[in-house]
Amino acid sequence: MRITLHRPHQIGGCITEIESNAGTRIFIDLGHLLPDGDKPSDDKLATKDAIDKLTAGAAAILYTHNHGDHVELFNLVDESTPQYIGNLAADLMGRKYQRLSCLDDQHEECMDRLMKLENFHFYRAGKPLYFGKRKDITVTPFYVSHSATDSYMLKIQCDGKTVIHTGDFREHGYLGDGLRKVIDKFHIAGNVDVLIVEGTNVGQTNKPVMSEKEICDCFKEIMAKRKNVFVLCSSQDADRLESVYQANYSTELWRPFVCDSFQAETIKRISRKYKGLGPYYQFNKGKAYIYDYDPTKNKGLMNKMKKCGFTMLIRSSDKFAEWIDDILKFCNREETSFVYSMYRGYVEKGSGGYNEKTDAFIQPLVAGSTPCLKGSKRYDYNHTSGHASIQSLKEICELIGPKTAIIPIHHSPDADFHTVGLRKDLDDKIVEAETVIDGITITFNKA
Ligand SMILES: [Zn+2]
Ligand SMILES: [Zn+2]
Known part of the structure; x- marks a missing residue:
């Protein structure tokens, strides 16, 4: 298996690519770079050509949630590639585009986005999805709490290995305790090889966040x-x-x-x-x-x-x-x-x-x-973070206890995940540079 993290060390626009030994490829999230104030940011991937080149032949694109920095480039994906998201997440996106389509300068793009959304497939929490001719990649979505409604963490099984991609998550939301219940019910603790984890709050604040x-x-x-x-x-x-x-x-x-x-x-x-x-x-x-x-x-x-x-x-x-x-x-x-x-x-x-x-x-x-x-x-x-607190990151990483690697993504470029204070054996497993470990090739594409 090969895991490629595109634009990993930044908040927004992170894309994860997973390829099996047999060549089946899936992508998790396809987000735009965060806007620059009230102006859109310049994103080199925001063209049909760039997305075609990146995702050509992919078996599926799977979105963790509907924030723009995770989903915004979906309309550039070729119609032959299936795309997946939560049904309410898609519904809320559709309503947003419907509303914006009333504006003359956005009408055409919103109508195109609405048409593309019609072809989306939806998750059922806890129900696995199979990809590849030999079904060599299995993805199981689980609800997580985040500031976007209908957000998911994904479990990916491929070539005998298990990867967890947390997406954006937090434990201090109303459904925040569901994460530990899922980890328990689906026997995730101790049975994961690679944990890909968001680190938005790393280097921002060590203070406890308000629930x-x-x-x-x-x-x-x-x-x-x-x-x-x-x-x-x-x-x-x-x-x-x-x-x-x-x-x-x-x-x-x-x-x-x-x-x-x-x-x-x-x-x-x-x-x-x-x-x-x-x-x-x-x-x-x-x-x-x-x-x-x-x-x-x-x-x-x-x-x-x-x-x-x-x-x-x-x-x-x-x-x-x-x-x-x-x-x-x-x-x-x-x-x-x-x-x-x-x-x-x-x-x-x-x-x-x-x-x-x-x-x-x-x-x-x-x-x-x-x-x-x-x-x-x-x-x-009166506001609190939509993302995991440092304490929660530490506890969830230690609870899941991945055997091979912890890969932090979705964090500011100067954030140091070692400051989370994981116990030594797990801290040693933080991977932020290209490596081959336990038969898994991990690469980073920072462009
Ligand atoms: Zn995000
Ligand atoms: Zn988000």
């Missing part, structure tokens, strides 16, 4: 202090939506939970997927009130919002800027909080990923708002 449950508690604290609460968060992160929704309907004030029709439909689809699968993402404690695109239809809702206060999910767009303008007219600013619930770097000048448009969008909300969370300055900042 999603604690994020929900912070929302409750804010809602207890402020009558009107605007929340800017990812519209597809089921955990964060659950936290905001739960906090809103846990207060005794029974304030309306307000969003637009796009967000309401997303919530509906998430709850459909998780129906009967546990206590989370049901969104059935109280109604999601829809703020209508036709302002004449919002009179009743506006009156309710004025009287009772509200929690409103917002997105950075001209439409929301208009609506916020209207709503702020009746809000006492002392009673109003703006909660920024995403990566802070998007709106902090000078940090990686600074996005001028998002920063401009939040200005009317920031002006005059008094944060009520300790340590917040311009707004109430």
Whole structure:
């Protein structure tokens, strides 16, 4: 077996290629480089020619989740190559492209992406998929918790060896404890040769990260202090939506939970997927009130919002800027909080990923708002990492205990995985340069 890590030592755009001795090849993830602020980044692989050259003859492309840095190049893959992802992940991608297709400059590309998405195949968690004429590669997907809804870790069996590719994951999300249950139920611990593991937080912070449950508690604290609460968060992160929704309907004030029709439909689809699968993402404690695109239809809702206060999910767009303008007219600013619930770097000048448009969008909300969370300055900042904490990386690597190699990917170029502090026998197995070990060839393509 040969494992090739394309663009491994960077966050975003990591691609893993696995080839059996008989020549069957699969790819895990085909992501675009992360955008450069509000501008797209220049990605040499983002052409049909480059993707054809890379993936020609591949038996399948398998995506761990639907974040752009893992899936964005899917539309460039030849139609003869099967592509796999979770069904809700594909559904949410489709809805995003449908919405964007209304924009003239994006219409054509979005329609092309929608057509390509129609041919996707879907995972069933725990059910193996077989590739190659002699079925010499088997891939079994398992749910993991991440800030993208419907994310998977993949177990790959090939030439008598077992590889685990974690994808992006975290244990501090609502379904985070599922990872250890999967490791236990499917006898993964001690039975893995190579572990390919994300390391986004390596070199970033050694501090414990807040759990999603604690994020929900912070929302409750804010809602207890402020009558009107605007929340800017990812519209597809089921955990964060659950936290905001739960906090809103846990207060005794029974304030309306307000969003637009796009967000309401997303919530509906998430709850459909998780129906009967546990206590989370049901969104059935109280109604999601829809703020209508036709302002004449919002009179009743506006009156309710004025009287009772509200929690409103917002997105950075001209439409929301208009609506916020209207709503702020009746809000006492002392009673109003703006909660920024995403990566802070998007709106902090000078940090990686600074996005001028998002920063401009939040200005009317920031002006005059008094944060009520300790340590917040311009707004109430309530966010936690979508990725594994250092403690979790250490524990999961040690629990799985791979026999041959640990290959860190998806981390900043200067991050040193040895700082995770794995026990000595495992620390010695960290592989970051070309090697042949136990019959497995591991190569790196950093281009
Ligand atoms: Zn990622
Ligand atoms: Zn991700």
